[in-house]
Amino acid sequence: MTEKLMDEARAMILRDLHEWTVLHDPDAITRSFSFANFAEAFSFMTRVAFHAEALDHHPDWSNSYNRVVITLTTHDAGGLTEKDIELAKLIDMLAV
Amino acid sequence: MTEKLMDEARAMILRDLHEWTVLHDPDAITRSFSFANFAEAFSFMTRVAFHAEALDHHPDWSNSYNRVVITLTTHDAGGLTEKDIELAKLIDMLAV
Numbered sequence: 001m002t003e004k005l006m007d008e009a010r011a012m013i014l015r016d017l018h019e020w021t022v023l024h025d026p027d028a029i030t031r032s033f034s035f036a037n038f039a040e041a042f043s044f045m046t047r048v049a050f051h052a053e054a055l056d057h058h059p060d061w062s063n064s065y066n067r068v069v070i071t072l073t074t075h076d077a078g079g080l081t082e083k084d085i086e087l088a089k090l091i092d093m094l095a096v
Numbered sequence: 097m098t099e100k101l102m103d104e105a106r107a108m109i110l111r112d113l114h115e116w117t118v119l120h121d122p123d124a125i126t127r128s129f130s131f132a133n134f135a136e137a138f139s140f141m142t143r144v145a146f147h148a149e150a151l152d153h154h155p156d157w158s159n160s161y162n163r164v165v166i167t168l169t170t171h172d173a174g175g176l177t178e179k180d181i182e183l184a185k186l187i188d189m190l191a192v
Contacts, residue, residue, distance in 0.1 A: 038149060038154050039149055042142075042145045042149075045141075046138075046142065049134075049138045052134070053134060053135055053138075058134045058160075058161050059159075060158070060160040061158065061159055061160075062157065062158035062159075063155075063156075063157055064154075064157075065154050
């Protein structure tokens with residue numbers, strides 16, 4: 001099982017993901033995205049979906065018209081793991 | 097602008113959509129769907145997305161692995177309209 005991120009390694013990694021907000025209970029990171037319209041928002045979600053499926057690590061997310069809110073956590077580990085960080089970095093690239 | 101559904105017409109229509117739950121504040125309908133896995137859930141969302149875009153009426157929805165929760169309301173009208181009913185019926189067909 002992927003291990004929960006702890007202490008300094010965690011702090012260092014989260015500093016790189018400065019557009020994400022750390023949540024507690026559950027331990028997770030979240031980021032909101034805005035697009036020109038629904039089609040653009042859903043196209044972004046589709047790109048993320050294929051990567052998430054390939055990584056076998058899936059986001060908790062919501063969409064309302066042009067807005068997408070993504071929350072990442074590793075349910076099995078009870079908090080943030082390297083899988084979340086990997087997916088967050090991919091999502092950041094896909095959102096550009 | 098599409099008008100908000102009122103009184104008997106509304107009650108009659110909602111009886112047909114018996115798998116949906118009526119919400120208040122905002123006035124909306126919601127339904128949860130479960131699929132075999134993420135790929136199946138997201139495939140369903142993609143089918144809904146194309147129909148929503150064609151109708152120019154979009155769901156508020158969330159997804160977590162194999163679960164999809166859809167809420168429908170007409171923000172412009174401040175509540176449920178025929179557009180929501182049309183989209184709900186389509187979604188029910190796509191979920192089969």
